[in-house]
Amino acid sequence: MRTLRAYDEAMSNEALVTKLRDLLGKSAVLTDTDVTASYARDMMPLAPSGKPLAVVLPANTEQVQAVVKACAEAGVPIVPRGAGSGLSGAANAIDGCVTLSLTKLNEIVEIDPGNRLAVVQPGVVNLDFRTAVEKHGLFYPPDPSSYDWCTIGGNLSTNAGGLCCVKYGVTTDSVLGLEVVLADGSLLKTGRRTVKGVAGYDLARLFVGSEGTLGVITQATVQLKPLPQAPATLVAGFSTTEAAGEAVARVVREGLVPSLLEIMDASSIKASETYLKTDLGAGSDCQALLLGQSDAGGEVARRELAALEQICVDCGADLAYTTEDLEEGRMLLQARRVVLTALETYGLWLTDDVCVPRTRIAELIRGCEKISAEVGLRIAVVGHAGDGNMHPTIVYQPDDPDEFARAQRAFDEILEVGLSLGGTVTGEHGVGKIKREWLAREIGPVGLRVHRQIKQALDPENLFNPGSMFSMT
Amino acid sequence: MRTLRAYDEAMSNEALVTKLRDLLGKSAVLTDTDVTASYARDMMPLAPSGKPLAVVLPANTEQVQAVVKACAEAGVPIVPRGAGSGLSGAANAIDGCVTLSLTKLNEIVEIDPGNRLAVVQPGVVNLDFRTAVEKHGLFYPPDPSSYDWCTIGGNLSTNAGGLCCVKYGVTTDSVLGLEVVLADGSLLKTGRRTVKGVAGYDLARLFVGSEGTLGVITQATVQLKPLPQAPATLVAGFSTTEAAGEAVARVVREGLVPSLLEIMDASSIKASETYLKTDLGAGSDCQALLLGQSDAGGEVARRELAALEQICVDCGADLAYTTEDLEEGRMLLQARRVVLTALETYGLWLTDDVCVPRTRIAELIRGCEKISAEVGLRIAVVGHAGDGNMHPTIVYQPDDPDEFARAQRAFDEILEVGLSLGGTVTGEHGVGKIKREWLAREIGPVGLRVHRQIKQALDPENLFNPGSMFSMT
Numbered sequence: 033m034r035t036l037r038a039y040d041e042a043m044s045n046e047a048l049v050t051k052l053r054d055l056l057g058k059s060a061v062l063t064d065t066d067v068t069a070s071y072a073r074d075m076m077p078l079a080p081s082g083k084p085l086a087v088v089l090p091a092n093t094e095q096v097q098a099v100v101k102a103c104a105e106a107g108v109p110i111v112p113r114g115a116g117s118g119l120s121g122a123a124n125a126i127d128g129c130v131t132l133s134l135t136k137l138n139e140i141v142e143i144d145p146g147n148r149l150a151v152v153q154p155g156v157v158n159l160d161f162r163t164a165v166e167k168h169g170l171f172y173p174p175d176p177s178s179y180d181w182c183t184i185g186g187n188l189s190t191n192a193g194g195l196c197c198v199k200y201g202v203t204t205d206s207v208l209g210l211e212v213v214l215a216d217g218s219l220l221k222t223g224r225r226t227v228k229g230v231a232g233y234d235l236a237r238l239f240v241g242s243e244g245t246l247g248v249i250t251q252a253t254v255q256l257k258p259l260p261q262a263p264a265t266l267v268a269g270f271s272t273t274e275a276a277g278e279a280v281a282r283v284v285r286e287g288l289v290p291s292l293l294e295i296m297d298a299s300s301i302k303a304s305e306t307y308l309k310t311d312l313g314a315g316s317d318c319q320a321l322l323l324g325q326s327d328a329g330g331e332v333a334r335r336e337l338a339a340l341e342q343i344c345v346d347c348g349a350d351l352a353y354t355t356e357d358l359e360e361g362r363m364l365l366q367a368r369r370v371v372l373t374a375l376e377t378y379g380l381w382l383t384d385d386v387c388v389p390r391t392r393i394a395e396l397i398r399g400c401e402k403i404s405a406e407v408g409l410r411i412a413v414v415g416h417a418g419d420g421n422m423h424p425t426i427v428y429q430p431d432d433p434d435e436f437a438r439a440q441r442a443f444d445e446i447l448e449v450g451l452s453l454g455g456t457v458t459g460e461h462g463v464g465k466i467k468r469e470w471l472a473r474e475i476g477p478v479g480l481r482v483h484r485q486i487k488q489a490l491d492p493e494n495l496f497n498p499g500s501m502f503s504m505t
Numbered sequence: 506m507r508t509l510r511a512y513d514e515a516m517s518n519e520a521l522v523t524k525l526r527d528l529l530g531k532s533a534v535l536t537d538t539d540v541t542a543s544y545a546r547d548m549m550p551l552a553p554s555g556k557p558l559a560v561v562l563p564a565n566t567e568q569v570q571a572v573v574k575a576c577a578e579a580g581v582p583i584v585p586r587g588a589g590s591g592l593s594g595a596a597n598a599i600d601g602c603v604t605l606s607l608t609k610l611n612e613i614v615e616i617d618p619g620n621r622l623a624v625v626q627p628g629v630v631n632l633d634f635r636t637a638v639e640k641h642g643l644f645y646p647p648d649p650s651s652y653d654w655c656t657i658g659g660n661l662s663t664n665a666g667g668l669c670c671v672k673y674g675v676t677t678d679s680v681l682g683l684e685v686v687l688a689d690g691s692l693l694k695t696g697r698r699t700v701k702g703v704a705g706y707d708l709a710r711l712f713v714g715s716e717g718t719l720g721v722i723t724q725a726t727v728q729l730k731p732l733p734q735a736p737a738t739l740v741a742g743f744s745t746t747e748a749a750g751e752a753v754a755r756v757v758r759e760g761l762v763p764s765l766l767e768i769m770d771a772s773s774i775k776a777s778e779t780y781l782k783t784d785l786g787a788g789s790d791c792q793a794l795l796l797g798q799s800d801a802g803g804e805v806a807r808r809e810l811a812a813l814e815q816i817c818v819d820c821g822a823d824l825a826y827t828t829e830d831l832e833e834g835r836m837l838l839q840a841r842r843v844v845l846t847a848l849e850t851y852g853l854w855l856t857d858d859v860c861v862p863r864t865r866i867a868e869l870i871r872g873c874e875k876i877s878a879e880v881g882l883r884i885a886v887v888g889h890a891g892d893g894n895m896h897p898t899i900v901y902q903p904d905d906p907d908e909f910a911r912a913q914r915a916f917d918e919i920l921e922v923g924l925s926l927g928g929t930v931t932g933e934h935g936v937g938k939i940k941r942e943w944l945a946r947e948i949g950p951v952g953l954r955v956h957r958q959i960k961q962a963l964d965p966e967n968l969f970n971p972g973s974m975f976s977m978t
Contacts, residue, residue, distance in 0.1 A: 146754045146864040169760065191703045202701060204710075205678070220951045226860040227892045228675060229929035230664045230714050231936060231947050232974070233956055237677075237710045241703050258760025281619045287642065287731025332805055387699040391619040419700045456702035463704060474704050478693045482963065483706055489962035490955065501705070 045128070048106040049086050052130070055098045060136075062087040071113060071133060072125040077382060078440060079121020079465040084111070084131040091136045093211065093219065093250040100248065100495070101217035103130050109498050112244035114154065114186030117178035119383060120464025122190065122243040122500050134185045137250060140164050148256045149208060149225060154185020154249050170256040173200035176460070177369075188249050191241030193460035198418025199291045199327075200257065202460065204240040209253035212239050212246075215491040225253055238486070243462050244497040246490050261329025263291060265361030266337050268322045268344035269314030269351035273297065276320035277394025279347040280417045283324075284390045288339055292325035293418030294368050297397050299404075300412040300425075304367045307374030312367050314351050320397070322349075322417060323368055325361070371414050372425065378410060379427045382439050386450030387421040387459030399449035400424045406445075407438040421459035422450075444470075463501045471502055518601070521579040522559050525603070528571045533609075535560040544586065544606060545598040548651075550855060551913060552594020552938040557584070557604040564609045566684065566692065566723040573721065573968070574690035576603050582971050585717035587627065587659030590651035592856060593937025595663065595716040595973050607658045610723060613637050621729045622681060622698060627658020627722050643729040646673035649933070650842075661722050664714030666933035671891025672764045672800075673730065675933065677713040682726035685712050685719075688964040698726055711959070716935055717970040719963050734802025736764060738834030739810050741795045741817035742787030742824035746770065749793035750867025752820040753890045756797075757863045761812055765798035766891030767841050770870050772877075773885040773898075777840045780847030785840050787824050793870070795822075795890060796841055798834070844887050845898065851883060852900045855912050859923030860894040860932030872922035873897045879918075880911040894932035895923075917943075936974045944975055 052061045062068055063086045071087040073079070085108060090096045103110050112132045113123040125131050138155035145168045152161055158179040162172050174187055175194035186192070188210070193202045209223025223229075223236035239246055270276040276295060283293065296304065298319045305312055314321055322344060326336035337354045344352045355361055375381045388396050397413050404411040407426075415422035424446050428439040447457045447470050457463075457470040472480050483502055487494070494504055525534045535541055536559050544560040546552070558581060563569045576583050585605045586596040598604050611628035618641045625634055631652040635645050647660055648667035659665070661683070666675045682696025696702075696709035712719055743749040749768060756766065769777065771792045778785055787794055795817060799809035810827045817825045828834055848854045861869050870886050877884040880899075888895035897919045901912040920930045920943050930936075930943040945953050956975055960967070967977055 144862075144864075145758050147862045148757050148760075191707075193701055197701060202703075204707065214951070214955070218951050220955055221949065222952055222955075224860075224929045225862055225927050226894075226929050226932065227863070228666055228670060228860045228889075228894045228932040230675075230933055231929045231931050231940075231944050232952065233715055233719075233959060234664075234677065234710045234713065235952070235955060237707045240707065242706055246706075258762065284621050285618050287621075289731065387697075387701045389617075389620045389698055390700070391617075416701075421699075421701045454698050456697045456699050456704045458704050459699065459701040460703055467704075471704050476694065478687070478691050479695055479705065479708070482687070482693055482695075482708060485962040486706060486959060489958040 044106060045085055048102060048108055051102050052086060052088055052099060055102065056088060056090055056095055060089045060091065068131070071131050074116045074118035074121055074123045076119045076121045076464070076466060077380065078443065079124050081121065081124035082127035082129065084125040085128050087131040087133060089133050089136045093213065096132070096213045096248055096250050097217045097219060099130065099132060100213050100215065104215060104217065104493065104495055110495055111497050112189070112248050114183035114189070115181050117182040118186060118190060118462065118464065119385065120462040121466050122462050122464030122497065124465055126499060132248060135183065141251065143168055145170060147225065149253060150256060151251060151253050152184050153251055154183060154188065156184045158182050158184060158187060165256055166259060169259045171259045172206065172254065172256055174203045174206060184252065185249055188240050188252055189242065189244050190462040193416070193421065195292050195294065195416060197416060198293050199289050204237050206254045207236050207240055207252060208255050210236045210239055210249055211251035213248040213250055215247065215493065215495045220247065223253060227255060243464060243501050245487060245501050246496060260291060260327035261333065262358055263325040263327045263361055264333040264337050264354065264356045265364050266324040266340050266352065266354040267364045268349040269318040270320045270349050271317050273320045273397045274394045275348045276322055279322060279344050279349070280393055281391045282343045282347065283340065286343065288336060290324045290336060290340060290418060291327035292323065294323045295393065295415050295417035296321040296368060296371065297413040299410060300371045300414045303374040303412055304371050307370055307377060308367065318350065323365060368414060371412060375412055375425060375427050380430045381425045381427050382443060383423050383425040384443050384446045385423055385458050385461040386447060386455050387419065388450055388453045388455035390420040392453040392455070393417055393420060393422065395453055396422050396449060400446060403442050403445045407442045409435065409438055409442060411442060420455070465500055468502055517579060518558055521575060521581055524575050525559060525561055525572060528575065529561060529563055529568055533562045533564065541604070544589070544604050547589045547591035547594055547596045549592045549594045549937065549939060550853065551916065552597050554594065554597035555600035555602065557598040558601050560604045560606060562606050562609045566686065569605070569686045569721055569723050570690045570692060572603065572605060573686050573688065577688060577690065577966065577968055583968055584970050585662070585721050587656035587662070588654050590655040591659060591663060591935065591937065592858065593935040594939050595935050595937030595970065597938055599972060605721060608656065614724065616641055618643060620698065622726060623729060624724060624726050625657050626724055627656060627661065629657050631655050631657060631660060638729055639732060642732045644732045645679065645727065645729055647676045647679060657725065658722055661713050661725055662715065662717050663935040666889070666894065668765050668767065668889065670889060671766050672762050677710050679727045680709050680713055680725060681728050683709045683712055683722055684724035686721040686723055688720065688966065688968045693720065696726060700728060716937060716974050718960060718974050719969060733764060733800035734806065735831055736798040736800045736834055737806040737810050737827065737829040738837050739797040739813050739825065739827045740837045741814070741822040742791040743793045743822050744790050746793045746870045747867045748821045749795055752795060752817050752822070753866055754864045755816045755820065756813065759816065761809060763797045763809060763813060763891060764800035765796065767796045768866065768888050768890035769794040769841060769844065770886040772883060773844045773887050776847040776885055777844050780843055780850060781840065791823065796838060841887060844885060848885055848898060848900050853903045854898045854900050855916060856896050856898040857916050857919045858896055858931050858934040859920060859928050860892065861923055861926045861928035863893040865926040865928070866890055866893060866895065868926055869895050869922060873919060876915050876918045880915045882908065882911055882915060884915060893928070938973055941975055
């Protein structure tokens with residue numbers, strides 16, 4: 033019997049692949065396991081991944097609909113996928129799935145400067161989109177660190193953030209409307225082209241951040257901002273983490289809204305200084321660095337940075353330096369940007385993602401120091417201080433199973449601390465296949481039930497990304 | 506048989522009222538029809554309303570849960586209700602329902618200046634909340650015109666807007682988390698206290714704007730903005746509607762973000778001038794007035810208003826005047842604020858609510874002029890030009906059934922024009938009991954199906970506000 037079932041399944045799988053090839057053309061359906069393996073994972077080492085039956089690369093919405101219908105008929109699950117820059121395993125294949133890559137839907141359909149909006153397909157690379165709208169004097173804020181290779185579709189599915197969020201919000205704040213292929217292959221057009229509108233439920237924002245579990249986004253209408261001015265930059269060094277944390281809380285309390293406000297802990301500073309072979313000027317007892325920017329331009333930027341500087345000084349900063357020089361600003365930010373690369377000189381990194389109330393940042397960093405001592409691994413904390421979204425990054429040796437186990441333990445303990453501070457287990461990376469239990473814990477049994485009810489209502493056969501985010505049982 | 510069923514129903518209704526009295530105390534369950542009638546309608550004259558079996562006024566979340574459980578058990582529908590300032594009939598009673606007034610849940614639970622957030626119950630009046638957070642130098646942006654008597658719960662349920670939206674967004678943009686009583690009486694806590702977070706579906710924003718059809722909001726965590734500066738004001742008069750429309754489009758295109766940008770058409774200007782017994786200084790051939798404000802303060806506000814003024818002049822404004830004097834600014838805005846009151850001197854008014862792309866405002870106004878001529882009724886257009894949300898207001902004689910019928914016709918034809926311009930049938934007032942067919946038309950059969958699937962998943966017995974927004978069949 034078992035052999036027979038396996039035979040039936042193989043036949044049915046073969047029939048599905050044949051059908052997909054008929055629908056999309058041969059070159060758009062990949063089954064060579066060497067090739068499909070490169071579509072089976074994102075950038076999160078902790079997440080499990082399986083072997084896809086096939087990777088399909090539809091070229092338009094109709095082809096996505098056809099793929100969904102064919103898979104639904106065959107009972108084969110679909111894992112939608114963008115560039116694979118994710119950090120939660122949400123796009124990781126499961127055994128026997130069809131991985132649906134959206135990279136070929138890569139057209140910027142429309143840029144409408146008069147209404148400051150654009151219509152874009154999911155496969156467009158974030159940077160390409162930013163560059164295109166910039167030519168019209170417009171600005172698409174969401175800027176995850178992978179912006180030079182991640183795609184808009186992945187950004188939408190994870191509700192991606194970035195450095196800009198403190199002033200400009202996350203991906204969902206830019207979304208006006210979506211086109212989504214549903215589990216039966218039908219096409220939902222939801223949202224609108226107007227900046228306001230309350231006709232019906234906010235379905236667009238239900239799909240944003242749903243990590244491919246409810247449908248496949250094939251088009252988005254997004255609103256754009258006026259292009260900001262060139263940024264002026266501040267760097268401030270503190271001899272205690274608490275002083276830096278207090279400075280962030282005061283920035284919030286006093287109503288300053290910088291366009292960027294990043295924090296680096298002692299471990300990050302050290303890694304960065306060693307890597308860049310430079311001294312960030314903060315002195316050897318510097319425990320925390322704040323980097324701030326204003327993109328308001330001219331006198332306003334000067335005033336914003338002066339206010340930021342004053343807060344840092346009042347909170348006991350040993351160093352506080354501001355510059356309007358673009359190149360110098362870029363160099364200062366470089367210290368923040370190279371941290372992950374710098375950490376690679378010590379081993380592999382595993383970056384966590386918690387978001388805490390902005391008054392609790394110092395406590396989170398202290399918590400990470402404690403965990404670091406306990407597990408005996410380097411943990412460097414960098415984060416978007418302006419919105420409390422911290423990325424404690426654990427360094428471990430990949431060939432040492434014990435270190436890997438300790439890294440995993442540290443990863444979880446960081447989430448524990450984040451939750452205990454009134455935070456969330458993911459600020460911007462998502463739940464995916466690594467934080468399902470943590471999601472369940474954060475949202476509680478009623479929250480989990482509502483998630484399952486919505487999933488069941490929209491995807492009754494559990495076709496889309498099954499087992500990601502939460503399980504149905 | 507029929508008599509027997511009626512008898513059974515009466516008995517069961519009586520039993521429910523008794524149970525509700527046991528749960529909430531006698532004074533919190535109103536059944537006197539003279540009294541309950543005052544809870545049976547909102548401010549929209551077109552919407553049908555029925556007679557509630559009872560009006561209940563729970564004092565806390567536990568009592569809301571108990572009411573929901575009791576009604577669910579008895580199979581009696583619930584219509585949740587705030588202050589009743591709505592303009593879509595969403596809070597209107599249906600025959601035999603329990604109207605659940607949230608006005609007694611009126612506590613501001615917490616104001617946290619360090620994290621710039623507050624926790625608030627639904628019954629708090631918008632103005633009271635604004636005033637309370639202002640004492641901490643904070644600002645809660647959503648400001649529907651009824652802000653001095655509407656409640657936060659109603660604002661959340663309708664995703665209310667106001668004059669501030671052009672710069673600060675609508676209610677949903679302020680929401681971080683919600684507590685919601687679900688159809689089985691369980692309490693969902695969703696969202697968070699952090700400004701970022703992607704743990705699970707964005708359920709909070711699904712409930713915001715769902716018009717009481719999915720659950721009863723009993724608490725909200727909202728983020729607050731820094732208190733803006735005192736506004737500087739501009740008024741500009743145009744001899745053609747198209748010139749004013751072009752000025753709005755240029756404001757958007759050039760990336761200006763005023764804190765207020767309102768438009769008045771010729772009919773509104775005339776009504777306002779007559780009522781205020783003043784000349785707005787725009788001359789007798791003035792066809793459209795723009796009112797703009799900047800709350801950025803000092804030099805920035807001056808620069809923003811100068812840029813706004815320049816655009817108006819470039820677009821052919823006959824009058825363009827700016828002032829930093831607060832009192833003068835208030836007087837200028839008064840012309841906009843009194844329009845509805847001014848129209849009452851001619852008859853009853855019926856205000857519509859469409860939102861169009863910001864490049865199409867002049868076309869919408871022209872469309873309303875045409876409809877006005879066709880139906881032979883005065884239609885005055887005021888609107889939030891900065892976000893394209895227009896409120897064409899039809900004046901009719903209440904004692905003339907024919908005029909009322911023509912007013913209704915005009916109301917629908919305005920929606921037709923709005924949709925044809927790529928707009929939405931409701932920018933901020935909601936669907937309620939008056940725009941169900943229009944919602945169905947705007948979102949299409951797939952959109953409607955998804956709405957029904959979600960409603961069915963969360964409220965399988967159709968307990969909450971049945972027949973509002975959309976029907977289940």
